[in-house]
Amino acid sequence: MFDLEYYMLPSGEKPVETFLDGLDTKMRVKAFGSLEILAEYGNTLREPYSKAISNGLFELRIKFAGDTTRIFYFFYVKNTIVLTNGFVKKTKKTPKQELELALKYKADYERKTRHE
Numbered sequence: 001m002f003d004l005e006y007y008m009l010p011s012g013e014k015p016v017e018t019f020l021d022g023l024d025t026k027m028r029v030k031a032f033g034s035l036e037i038l039a040e041y042g043n044t045l046r047e048p049y050s051k052a053i054s055n056g057l058f059e060l061r062i063k064f065a066g067d068t069t070r071i072f073y074f075f076y077v078k079n080t081i082v083l084t085n086g087f088v089k090k091t092k093k094t095p096k097q098e099l100e101l102a103l104k105y106k107a108d109y110e111r112k113t114r115h116e
Contacts, residue, residue, distance in 0.1 A: 002042035002079045004035060007105045015105070016071055019086035023069065030064040031071070035083075043075060053094070057084075057102055070094070072102035082109055 006014035020028055038045055038060055051059050053072070060071040071086040084105040087098045 002039050002081050004039050005076075005080055005082050007082055007084045007109055015085040015101075016083040019071070027062070027064050027067060027069060031062050031069060031086075034060055034062045035071075038073070038081060042079065042081060053099065053102075055103060055106070057099075057106060059094070070098075072098070072105075074106050076109070076113070082106070084109075 006016050008014050020031055023031060034049065037049060041049075047061070049061060051061060053059055056074050058073055058075075060073060062069045062071070068089040069086060070089055072084045073081050074084070076082050084102040085098065087095065
């Protein structure tokens, strides 16, 4: 079993938590179900649930009734999975700004935890 951790901004906001709160009820339930699967299977989870993106970053792929959402995450020490940010996917390609944000959060998290 893996521990899921929400990346936290200096303001205390957790982008994935904010994202999940903004989803409609049915998609939110589906997303939490997918997060439970991720916590159970961790680094053995593959497509269609999870896909490697770049630089140690992965996306959790969530579909419900024709809608698609993604949550970026990465693995950290021991059995920790850090969830960075999520978005509703409207095109075939992952939005560049969402990917850049996830990579920025990942670098920030790794830098902060190295100095603790």
